[in-house]
Amino acid sequence: MSTLQIIANVWDKHLMTMRTIEHLQMFSIALLLSIIIGVTVGVFIYMKPKTANTVLNFLNIVETIPDLALIVLLLPILKLGAGPTIAACVLYSILPIARNTYTGLKGVDEQYTYVAHAIGMSPREALFKVRIPMSLPLIAGGIRIALVFCMGVVTLGGLVAAGGLGTVLQNGIQLYQKDVILIAGLWTGLLAVFLDGFAGIVEKKLHERYGTW
Amino acid sequence: MQSKRLFDRIDSIQFKGVTKKYGSVFAVKDLDLEIQGGELLILIGPSGSGKTTALRMMNRMIEQDSGTVTINGLDTREVDPVRLRRNMGYVIQNIGLFPHMTIGENIGLVPKLEGWDKNRIEKRVRELLDFVSLPPEMFMNRYPRQLSGGQQQRIGLARAMAMDPPLFLMDEPFGALDPILRKQLQKEFVKIKNEINRTIVFVTHDIEEALILGDRIAIMDQAKLVQVGPPEELIFNPVNDLVADIVDAKRKFKHMDTLNVKDLMSPFEEKYAFDGKMEACDAVEEMTSKDIENAFVFDGEEFLGHVTMIDLMKCRTKAQKLADIARPVKNFQPLDSVALALSEMKKSKEHLAIVMDSKHPIGILVSDEVLLKLI
Numbered sequence: 001m002s003t004l005q006i007i008a009n010v011w012d013k014h015l016m017t018m019r020t021i022e023h024l025q026m027f028s029i030a031l032l033l034s035i036i037i038g039v040t041v042g043v044f045i046y047m048k049p050k051t052a053n054t055v056l057n058f059l060n061i062v063e064t065i066p067d068l069a070l071i072v073l074l075l076p077i078l079k080l081g082a083g084p085t086i087a088a089c090v091l092y093s094i095l096p097i098a099r100n101t102y103t104g105l106k107g108v109d110e111q112y113t114y115v116a117h118a119i120g121m122s123p124r125e126a127l128f129k130v131r132i133p134m135s136l137p138l139i140a141g142g143i144r145i146a147l148v149f150c151m152g153v154v155t156l157g158g159l160v161a162a163g164g165l166g167t168v169l170q171n172g173i174q175l176y177q178k179d180v181i182l183i184a185g186l187w188t189g190l191l192a193v194f195l196d197g198f199a200g201i202v203e204k205k206l207h208e209r210y211g212t213w
Numbered sequence: 214m215q216s217k218r219l220f221d222r223i224d225s226i227q228f229k230g231v232t233k234k235y236g237s238v239f240a241v242k243d244l245d246l247e248i249q250g251g252e253l254l255i256l257i258g259p260s261g262s263g264k265t266t267a268l269r270m271m272n273r274m275i276e277q278d279s280g281t282v283t284i285n286g287l288d289t290r291e292v293d294p295v296r297l298r299r300n301m302g303y304v305i306q307n308i309g310l311f312p313h314m315t316i317g318e319n320i321g322l323v324p325k326l327e328g329w330d331k332n333r334i335e336k337r338v339r340e341l342l343d344f345v346s347l348p349p350e351m352f353m354n355r356y357p358r359q360l361s362g363g364q365q366q367r368i369g370l371a372r373a374m375a376m377d378p379p380l381f382l383m384d385e386p387f388g389a390l391d392p393i394l395r396k397q398l399q400k401e402f403v404k405i406k407n408e409i410n411r412t413i414v415f416v417t418h419d420i421e422e423a424l425i426l427g428d429r430i431a432i433m434d435q436a437k438l439v440q441v442g443p444p445e446e447l448i449f450n451p452v453n454d455l456v457a458d459i460v461d462a463k464r465k466f467k468h469m470d471t472l473n474v475k476d477l478m479s480p481f482e483e484k485y486a487f488d489g490k491m492e493a494c495d496a497v498e499e500m501t502s503k504d505i506e507n508a509f510v511f512d513g514e515e516f517l518g519h520v521t522m523i524d525l526m527k528c529r530t531k532a533q534k535l536a537d538i539a540r541p542v543k544n545f546q547p548l549d550s551v552a553l554a555l556s557e558m559k560k561s562k563e564h565l566a567i568v569m570d571s572k573h574p575i576g577i578l579v580s581d582e583v584l585l586k587l588i
Binding site for chain 1: 272274296298301303305309311312313322323326372373
């Protein structure tokens with residue numbers, strides 16, 4: 001059998017098209033939630049600077065819990081399936097996104113906020129029309145880190161019946177089929193690299209559009 | 214959200230006993246200052262003198278500790294700061310165009326916040342770009358970083374003008390430009406200033422700029438107002454050495470000694486000559502068409518005096534002939550000393566004098582112009 005045939009066999013037998021879709025579904029839901037929550041938290045701690053240290057420290061602690069442990073801890077609450085995996089993704093991703101949002105907002109050159117207020121923008125308008133757009137490159141950087149985290153965590157989801165490519169890997173390990181492990185592993189890695197590359201391009205575009213020199 | 218205008222025009226702005234302290238240091242101490250509607254008032258002084266603080270208290274970017282700032286009698290602290298600021302055009306030294314917005318978006322920003330529709334905003338943006346001599350097609354969709362410093366400064370001015378505010382606050386707007394460009398923009402700005410005819414408060418540290426642009430100049434030092442008055446007054450009557458030093462009076466007097474009226478007068482043109490028998494209202498029409506604000510009234514060969522457009526505007530309520538309205542002005546010989554002529558004009562509080570060669574008018578001496586040429 002040629003290599004291609006082996007790959008095609010494994011792909012069919014383990015329903016890898018479906019698994020890939022599942023994988024990407026979980027991943028996108030998790031990333032989207034992370035962005036919404038992360039940016040919100042970032043904006044919140046920027047507006048209430050006194051809370052910044054506490055919140056960031058707390059998120060740092062969450063970050064130190066091993067991912068597998070976190071998923072297992074979430075099992076009793078969210079039951080088997082995609083729930084714990086998505087939740088774990090989100091919990092991990094809040095920190096990089098929130099921290100970058102916070103740093104980005106704080107890093108906007110004071111002269112722009114000064115002018116924004118001086119020409120008659122309300123604090124809210126200044127935040128949404130000046131500060132947030134000007135922090136987009138940094139926020140995107142945070143999202144990119146979260147993206148890589150999430151790819152890893154979603155793959156682990158296979159252990160708790162979350163579906164996705166992790167399930168294929170898990171099957172390969174259980175059955176000790178090296179080619180399945182290899183193919184699923186490489187494919188997962190390839191997806192991650194591809195998505196990261198895409199995010200990198202978006203980040204670069206944002207830098208060109210919103211970055212300041 | 215379309216907010217109603219706070220004021221359509223400025224009658225006067227008053228600082229009364231305004232004080233601002235940072236820790237134990239006074240930024241502005243007990244400032245009393247009146248800014249008249251329609252004038253360009255310069256705030257000048259060494260750094261740390263409080264000039265910028267004073268400016269920023271007008272739009273509440275800085276709040277005073279005590280005292281009041283009133284605009285047309287309205288205490289600024291009784292107005293929502295956002296609303297207050299939208300009634301003022303603000304131009305700043307480092308311009309602060311938003312790098313993530315196009316030139317069009319930058320200029321149209323406040324109109325957009327005020328809820329103008331797209332077409333109206335675009336029309337206004339085009340008007341303003343034309344006004345600051347930047348072709349709209351070329352510039353509207355560019356980003357600030359694609360523009361030169363001078364172009365950006367023009368955009369900054371256009372943005373300030375977007376809502377056609379009755380008051381402009383300008384914080385060293387030309388300070389960051391190289392000297393040649395600065396001169397050019399100052400020249401353009403004088404033109405714009407005359408065209409828009411608005412009240413302007415202008416902070417600078419450049420005395421030349423102050424003398425060229427200012428109707429009146431307020432000199433500040435160590436948080437206090439030292440002297441305020443028209444340029445001539447500061448030059449001829451400085452209250453102390455600091456003022457004399459700032460306006461560099463000695464240098465100017467040195468020039469002045471060797472100059473006579475003929476060197477500095479503007480040539481008299483026929484368009485300025487009006488017949489005493491003319492009705493005031495007709496004169497207004499004629500002056501408007503000639504694009505002049507001042508006229509000299511003659512009865513045949515005999516010089517009767519001077520009238521301004523403002524004097525004549527009252528004609529609608531009261532029919533009068535020019536001969537009745539004309540006020541006498543100083544009359545100098547071409548070889549009179551300029552220093553003497555100016556101090557005489559100053560004493561009688563006149564801005565204009567006529568220069569006669571025996572019986573014929575040959576020139577007009579304007580106090581401001583004299584200064585400009587001395588600089």
